[in-house]
Amino acid sequence: MADSGGPPSGESLLFLTDDQLRKGIEAMFFAYRGFTADPDRILAEKGYGRAHHRAIHFINRSPGTTVNNLLSILGVTKQSLNRVLRTLMEDGLVESRIGKQDKRERHLFLTETGQSLERELSDAQRERMRGAFRQAGPDAVSGFRHVLEAMMDADTARHYKRLKEVGS
Amino acid sequence: MADSGGPPSGESLLFLTDDQLRKGIEAMFFAYRGFTADPDRILAEKGYGRAHHRAIHFINRSPGTTVNNLLSILGVTKQSLNRVLRTLMEDGLVESRIGKQDKRERHLFLTETGQSLERELSDAQRERMRGAFRQAGPDAVSGFRHVLEAMMDADTARHYKRLKEVGS
DNA sequence: CTTGGAATGTCAACAAGGCTGACATAATGT
DNA sequence: ACATTATGTCAGCCTTGTTGACATTCCAAG
Numbered sequence: 001m002a003d004s005g006g007p008p009s010g011e012s013l014l015f016l017t018d019d020q021l022r023k024g025i026e027a028m029f030f031a032y033r034g035f036t037a038d039p040d041r042i043l044a045e046k047g048y049g050r051a052h053h054r055a056i057h058f059i060n061r062s063p064g065t066t067v068n069n070l071l072s073i074l075g076v077t078k079q080s081l082n083r084v085l086r087t088l089m090e091d092g093l094v095e096s097r098i099g100k101q102d103k104r105e106r107h108l109f110l111t112e113t114g115q116s117l118e119r120e121l122s123d124a125q126r127e128r129m130r131g132a133f134r135q136a137g138p139d140a141v142s143g144f145r146h147v148l149e150a151m152m153d154a155d156t157a158r159h160y161k162r163l164k165e166v167g168s
Numbered sequence: 169m170a171d172s173g174g175p176p177s178g179e180s181l182l183f184l185t186d187d188q189l190r191k192g193i194e195a196m197f198f199a200y201r202g203f204t205a206d207p208d209r210i211l212a213e214k215g216y217g218r219a220h221h222r223a224i225h226f227i228n229r230s231p232g233t234t235v236n237n238l239l240s241i242l243g244v245t246k247q248s249l250n251r252v253l254r255t256l257m258e259d260g261l262v263e264s265r266i267g268k269q270d271k272r273e274r275h276l277f278l279t280e281t282g283q284s285l286e287r288e289l290s291d292a293q294r295e296r297m298r299g300a301f302r303q304a305g306p307d308a309v310s311g312f313r314h315v316l317e318a319m320m321d322a323d324t325a326r327h328y329k330r331l332k333e334v335g336s
Numbered sequence: 337c338t339t340g341g342a343a344t345g346t347c348a349a350c351a352a353g354g355c356t357g358a359c360a361t362a363a364t365g366t
Numbered sequence: 367a368c369a370t371t372a373t374g375t376c377a378g379c380c381t382t383g384t385t386g387a388c389a390t391t392c393c394a395a396g
Contacts, residue, residue: 014302021294030328031316032200104363104372126189132318133184143311148199150300160198248383272343272392
């Protein structure tokens with residue numbers, strides 16, 4: 001596996017040509033389109049967008065989470081998130097309960113309907129991910145996750161790891 | 169196909185729990201933020217957005233490409249792309265030359281200034297990718313690419329592979 | 337040569353979803 | 367009492383996507 005043919009993948013020093021990096025960059029760009037394609041279709045039918053999906057996903061992951069916490073995970077402004085949350089609450093997909101200890105806080109939950117949409121969306125996205133994982137094999141999956149984790153910002157990685165621990 | 173060694177493409181060998189898939193999904197979401205963060209900062213300083221980056225990237229990759237080709241790679245409407253291209257041409261980053269065989273076609277090229285911005289953007293993005301690749305190791309890189317390629321839509325994968333062959 | 341269609345450009349209008357700034361309210365903590 | 371925090375809301379702006387309509391230019395087929 002040393003210097004035999006192919007692009008220099010170098011074992012010890014790991015030479016990375018611009019060409020290899022470029023392929024990684026383009027792979028990331030094109031793959032992200034596929035990654036969002038299925039949910040996007042479902043969302044479009046119901047008049048929602050990716051922003052709604054993100055909110056629904058993370059409320060589902062951490063039921064009872066506060067608005068502030070959601071803000072820091074999503075990395076958007078409260079005005080932007082509020083617009084999305086308001087729609088979801090008006091449509092009865094999300095409900096907010098005033099905190100018991102701290103009554104300023106709103107704790108967010110998915111309603112039955114909300115959970116149903118969440119399932120529809122994540123089923124589609126998991127199906128795509130499952131296909132990719134199966135096709136690529138278990139070693140590839142582990143490499144995939146390693147590279148992605150190394151690509152995150154430090155702050156972002158914190159959120160990711162906190163969520164990773166709290167396995168559903 | 170025999171079930172011996174190699175990437176197990178069979179289902180029997182590869183159990184994928186919803187939890188594993190969820191981690192992959194969240195990794196993809198958070199990593200994409202890191203992936204775009206550096207270019208986004210540079211672009212914001214100059215009053216451009218991701219759409220400009222994408223146009224610049226693919227014009228650089230295929231100098232002389234036509235508007236129509238760019239449209240199909242980017243998957244947006246001509247009106248949307250046109251707005252971006254117009255800005256870039258007004259600012260002297262991109263120039264379009266009328267086709268010699270088919271004079272309806274516009275062939276797109278980066279000017280010196282355009283190439284300079286392209287380099288700045290891709291340097292930043294490559295740096296991030298290089299860091300992630302180094303940290304994860306060569307095997308992870310290969311897995312990363314395999315999973316991403318398997319995640320693309322068929323149409324998208326066509327574009328990706330066509331670009332991959334034409335190494336810069 | 338005429339005509340259909342392709343490639344492109346352009347105008348207008350609209351929507352999602354980011355952003356900032358400003359302000360209100362309520363509750364908490366010092 | 368007072369400053370701070372958490373949240374909501376209004377107004378306005380930007381980018382980037384969308385549709386629809388229409389003009390132009392040019393190639394190619396009849």
